[in-house]
Amino acid sequence: MTRKPRKDERHARILEVLRYTPHVRIATLATRFGVTTETIRRDLDALSDQGLLDRAHGGAVARPMGIQPPIDEREQATVDERRAIAHAAARLVEPGQVVMIDAGSTTTQLAWRLGTGDRALTVITNSYPVASAMASSTSRLILCPGDFNAREGGVFGQDTTDYLARFHANLAFIGASGLTGEGILDVNRDAAWVKRTLIARSERTYLLVDHTKFAQTVLELVAPLSAIDGIVTDRPPPESLARHLQRADVTVHVAGPVTADDPQRLTEEIA
Amino acid sequence: MTRKPRKDERHARILEVLRYTPHVRIATLATRFGVTTETIRRDLDALSDQGLLDRAHGGAVARPMGIQPPIDEREQATVDERRAIAHAAARLVEPGQVVMIDAGSTTTQLAWRLGTGDRALTVITNSYPVASAMASSTSRLILCPGDFNAREGGVFGQDTTDYLARFHANLAFIGASGLTGEGILDVNRDAAWVKRTLIARSERTYLLVDHTKFAQTVLELVAPLSAIDGIVTDRPPPESLARHLQRADVTVHVAGPVTADDPQRLTEEIA
DNA sequence: CAGCGCATTTGGTATTTACAACATAATTGC
DNA sequence: GCAATTATGTTGTAAATACCAAATGCGCTG
Structure with missing residues (x-):
């Protein structure tokens, strides 16, 4: 379904970052990846829909624990x-x-x-x-x-x-x-x-x-x-x-x- | 040293909240406690200085794990x-x-x-x-x-x-x-x-x-x-x-x- | 009760972010 | 290569937040 490297790589790296720090700002990610804040915003929304992270105002926060991604x-x-x-x-x-x-x-x-x-x-x-x-x-x-x-x-x-x-x-x-x-x-x-x-x-x-x-x-x-x-x-x-x-x-x-x-x-x- | 209930209670409750959810917004805390966002902002800054939480743009995020509060x-x-x-x-x-x-x-x-x-x-x-x-x-x-x-x-x-x-x-x-x-x-x-x-x-x-x-x-x-x-x-x-x-x-x-x-x-x- | 110190509020402005609609670029499938 | 789809960038506007400084309120002490 998704075979594009661009977006997927960003997603993977965003999640990776969230393993080390509990919070990332959209602006930081945008400058880091060299893309627009809008793009990051869309990334975050997508990942949030998948339940892989939680949205915050200026960015995203990691889900507590690597545990129970599939909560009933x-x-x-x-x-x-x-x-x-x-x-x-x-x-x-x-x-x-x-x-x-x-x-x-x-x-x-x-x-x-x-x-x-x-x-x-x-x-x-x-x-x-x-x-x-x-x-x-x-x-x-x-x-x-x-x-x-x-x-x-x-x-x-x-x-x-x-x-x-x-x-x-x-x-x-x-x-x-x-x-x-x-x-x-x-x-x-x-x-x-x-x-x-x-x-x-x-x-x-x-x-x-x-x-x-x-x-x-x-x-x-x-x-x-x-x-x-x-x-x-x-x-x-x-x-x-x-x-x-x-x-x-x-x-x-x-x-x-x-x-x-x-x-x-x-x-x-x-x- | 600190005997006043007001501020301390807010601090305690903010930390408590962060044990359940990884992220709280300033606005939410303000309306909840019935105080100004400025007050919450100061609370968060103070707690952040104590290393009890991390600041984010619109609020605060919990420190990963209740572990090692006193990091050298x-x-x-x-x-x-x-x-x-x-x-x-x-x-x-x-x-x-x-x-x-x-x-x-x-x-x-x-x-x-x-x-x-x-x-x-x-x-x-x-x-x-x-x-x-x-x-x-x-x-x-x-x-x-x-x-x-x-x-x-x-x-x-x-x-x-x-x-x-x-x-x-x-x-x-x-x-x-x-x-x-x-x-x-x-x-x-x-x-x-x-x-x-x-x-x-x-x-x-x-x-x-x-x-x-x-x-x-x-x-x-x-x-x-x-x-x-x-x-x-x-x-x-x-x-x-x-x-x-x-x-x-x-x-x-x-x-x-x-x-x-x-x-x-x-x-x-x-x- | 006057005075003091602290916490909080208030008001105003600068920044930052969110949202949405649209334009452009890249990718894919045929 | 072309068309369709998807991804990304742009623009503009509204909303939320940050920051600053001064004023107010409040509790405490003497």
Whole structure:
């Protein structure tokens, strides 16, 4: 489709530059490449449409992490919900506890929450985004070994579960691809094993799922409902699921929308 | 010193926002906080001076990673040199090899290099910046466990070295705080142990150091010169050090400046 | 409460960028 | 080589931003 060297080379080099500096100005790129600002502007718009960078006023900014270029539209759609869930989940954590946090978008949101606070936690995770989110806090951070999965931004595999098995936590927060009366489901086999280990190695386990996960039957059953102690979600689960949850003695926390003075609100409005 | 809530709160919230989105516009922040754009502009300038964010034309962009807020001025000063070193070191890697990469700024530069290429490497590292840099490549990535050190952006400790000891690599690239006739030195005890393990578990070890590390005697001796096979640096080492290196049979690679058509050049000019 | 220092606002102007419509140049396919 | 398509450059105008300096407001201290 595209075989022209000119434009493609510019695009490639623009992206390359953005790996080193988070922001480039249109004017700079234009003089550098010897083309008009209009051309660069068009380049940036094109790359932005492809989701490879974000536009800014005078230029472009790099997408955070080389991670998750192909974010599901479904994921995108539930940003607010997942923030609300993270907000509610953060209340379940008490100072000084040992907390295991699964890899995932909702759990990463939770980590941001916990990272801003000042509780002296010990956090064990297999996800770098989670570690990064908590980096500035006072918490102690233990990262798992394993094969790095760029898409998930975390490590998985036998090494990961073996390592996790050495620890014992007060709380574990896990995510999932689906939640049915049968139990918790996930699409990723390696991730499923990690989740099972997290459940096994913690006193209490909370599942963080938004409503789109309700009644989703996917590849693999991670664990039955009875394996977890509570779920944190954004909407009340449907009747049949609610019955199963009650029978399995799983408490249900439904998160309200984040408050207006919340810093995350700003992000939403900006986006 | 600062007890006023007004300004400080804005600053904190601006930084918070930048954790979620890579870019904010001045106008957006102004309307959000109910203050003038001038005020936000000053906020941004102040935060920029503190190195907490980068200014852009219409706003600000987040510093890449929550990592290394306090970068040494010395580190800052030798950016070009370290890029050149990374450029030269990347030539030492052949497709298909198993490569261990130490945590550090120079080694992270190397990872960027290797990440852009298409050699199918297996990379073992204790540094997330390294992993992140390579994420988009075809390489397999194995991350070590351990205590996460936000300042270094990597994991260290007994867990880390134990884990590393299970592997065997063709090449290892390590950094250091100092290099003298006596050997390789480092300020961080945990990091020193990791480096020793990297050396022990690889067929060949290259030390990546810029000229400011020459003749720097710091806390701990990591290993004698004879432990490594080569160094990659930006300037020829001083006479006495050169003699020691030759006696220890250490090859010296002196990197030239990066070529003009190199994508990184652009970054430098922008900065 | 007067005075001081700091943060913020206000107002005005110079620059820079965005946007759109059109002209020109380059490339491709036939 | 010609026509169609695409890429790039030009121009003009509106909007957004940057910069500067002075004025105002506000909190604090004595």
